[in-house]
Amino acid sequence: MTECVSTKPSRASKSLDPHIESVSVASLIAADSPRLAGENVEHANMLAQSETKFPPIIVHRSSMTIIDGIHRLRAAMLQGQDEVDVKYFDGSEKDAFVLAVESNVQHGLPLTLSDRTAAAGRIVKSYPEWSDRAIAAATGLAAKTVAAIRRRPATGEVSQLHMRIGRDGKARPVNSAEGRRLASTLLAENPDASLREVAQAAGVSPGTVRDVRQRLRRNEDPVPPRQRRAELNAAQKARAAKGGSTAAIGGLDQKRATQALMRDPQLRMSEEGRLLLRLFATSIVNKRQQQRLIEWIPRRWRSIITELSYSRSRDWYQFAKQLEACEERADDEQVLEAVG
Known part of the structure; x- marks a missing residue:
């Protein structure tokens, strides 16, 4: 060892x-x-x-x-x-x-x-x-x-600590993805803030803030795909260890994720962002609403609505896969640029 x-x-x-x-x-x-x-x-x-x-x-x-x-x-x-x-x-x-x-x-x-x-x-x-x-x-x-x-x-x-203190005495986030998301919010609210100011407030390094700012300018997620996948896997493992959870799908709490999207100024202030928010807002149905609809939908429409639901889910799946592939290509290109 x-x-x-x-x-x-x-x-x-x-x-x-x-x-x-x-x-x-x-x-x-x-x-x-x-x-x-x-x-x-x-x-x-x-x-x-x-x-x-x-x-x-x-x-x-x-x-x-x-x-x-x-x-x-x-x-x-x-x-x-x-x-x-x-x-x-x-x-x-x-x-x-x-x-x-x-x-x-x-x-x-x-x-x-x-x-x-x-x-x-x-x-x-x-x-x-x-x-x-x-x-x-x-x-x-x-x-x-x-x-x-x-x-x-x-x-x-x-306790569930969000920060840890390193050998240099500086506090850093346990989950750097959360630090990146906080940095993106601070940059959106204070676009003229210095890298050092945002880094100190978010608990990340100035270099990380610089990367987050560049990603936002390219309309990318502030968290790299590989880090998001690792975060997703960790969430899934934690949920499995607790016996599973019906409140989250794919490692995300739908309600909290949608609320986070709704708070993003970049999404709220652009036509494309508002379209995306409307699509998500209308597609989220909780279990109680699902059961209410299942009991109410007339029998003559059940097969058609079932097929429409499957079709919509396939559309969203294809949308997700294309978006994921696009982000992975962008991330790989950035790595190549940094190496070259």
Whole structure:
């Protein structure tokens, strides 16, 4: 499994006091270690036999719990020392655990894969807003591994978060498609707004806003086809996992999708857009309306209306397929232009 240990300073280490103090070994508490198997006696004995001066132990000031350096403490005790040098950490207990994981990933006796996986699950619960890459950097795992841990039922999301914080401290949308749609709405309402302004408001990068603006100028969907298909597949899987839903068709809630179309100024202010909105508005019938019509339609017209309904559905299917093919060609052409 790929590892990606970060060399950048962590958020947690910002609360680390650089001053070194000597404290009694009896005042220190060994607890809450990221090592599932606890201390390694052989490693502590090996350190005790070394003549090298140990670096300071990192201690959580408010609880006097050892964050990093339990084996150095045991080695010092085996050498008969009554005091050890420490650096204090002044953050929260959750930050202390993150620092313990980061410290043990970057030096000393390596954490096992099980240690790091368990630590990642704990950090996901403590900081669900952190990005997969940020947690991966802290635990020495791959971002894909953290994403898989996040999806585990035993881990679970604490809440349905729309943003996550990356390693650079910036918040970004979990679903970039939603960020693109928000950017398109902001651009429609404020066409003179700068890329940076829209990017900050929508939680996406200026480059993404530039791409959205170009797509809108070409009358294209702000979300690329491949991303929309991925979004559709995810929605279908989620719906299937819940036992299916009759309120959505093809991964979209018809009522919400139509309302979103109705709010788009570009559609409302053009003849073609208004025609499209009228077609959608007249074609949407909820289940209660369907049942009412089925019970009311005279028997002599049932076969004809059935065939007309099938014909309309085939027309809409062909319309959808042609529109999808057109968008895929445009997307592929844009990729070729960017590469060329």
